[in-house]
Amino acid sequence: MISIYKRKVSDESIKRIYRPEEGVWVVAIEPTEVEVEKLAEDWEVDDGHLRDAIDPYEVPRMEIEESGTYIFTRVPIQEGKTIYTVPILLLLFKKGLMTISVEPLSFIDKLIKKDHDLYTEDHITLFLKVLGESISAYNALLTTIRKKVRLISSDLENISNTEITQFIYFENILNDFLSALLPTQAIIATIASGKIITLSEEEKEEAEDLSLSYGQVVEATKSTLKTIVNTREAASTIMTNNLNKVIKRLTSLTIVLTIPTMIASFFGMNVQVPLADHPLGFFFIAAITILLAGGLLYIFNKKDWF
Secondary structure (H helix, E strand, C coil): CEEEEECCCCCCCCEEECCCCCCEEEEEECCCHHHHHHHHHHHCCCHHHHHHHCCCCCCCEEEEECCEEEEEEEEEEEECCEEEEEEEEEEEECCEEEEEECCCCHHHHHHHHHCCCCCCCCHHHHHHHHHHHHHHHHHHHHHHHHHHHHHHHCCHHHCCHHHHHHHHHHHHHHHHHHHHHHHHHHHHHHHHCCCCCCCCHHHHHHHHHHHHHHHHHHHHHHHHHHHHHHHHHHHHHHHHHHHHHHHHHHHHHHHHHHHHHHHHHHHCCCCCCCCCCCCCHHHHHHHHHHHHHHHHHHHHHHCCCC
16 A cells, blocks of 8 residues: 655645655555556656565665665564564655555554654654654563563573573564664664765754664663573573482482382392391391481481482
8 A cells, every 4th residue: 555645844734645746755555566666657766675675574774876765674563472573665765755664564653643743845854753663662562571571580480481482482582673773773873974865963963862762772672682591591500400409309219218128139038148037137127227228318318418
């Protein structure tokens, strides 16, 4: 679906138009091959880069062409309990801004419907607003993940296999976040330098603030990843230690039970053995067995093997 929005400073609200004009925001969501060709033809932009935008595996990067500056990044989406990132193309061209995404993005709808300071004529500010909203989406999901990680980490001794699996899932998500955030931060820093696009002082400050926001989210993501890794290692150490204790306890018990078993085996042979004819022989053997087993129990207990 392709929508074209326009709002000048003199307009009270943003409006949708249906023909190519100057100072517009072109929003393409899940465009078909035919729609991609139409976009390239109507707005005189590179159709190859537009096709790259609908590749679900596209990575963040920036391409500078005569037709405009093509900035690819990835933004987060949550569907139920599943969190993942999808590609989005932000194209700064002579007639305004174009965004192409393979899935509907809630923050774009939010910008269109609720941002009263949104003017499509100021396409650089609009571009920065879109990226700012994507950072907010990262922050919201990152906060959710951090809360779940803290909740699981609060009871390490009783951590389950399901929770360990969830940790691994969170690690994959956060690594996906980093693979999108780090190159995008570098792109924003390049734009903020003014070497690629001419910026006003206000736009330069906004770009620098946005670059800083990306940096903060990157650090928060790395911190959460480190917490997950440390928690998994701590849980693994605790489980290994508990297993060692159980093995030590069972080994000690086996040794203790081996003593009466060996004595009973010796005195149960069909040969002449000491105390065979003594009337209290059984009690002597039982007493010796109990003393030996009890002595081993005492020694093992002193060594904290039980």
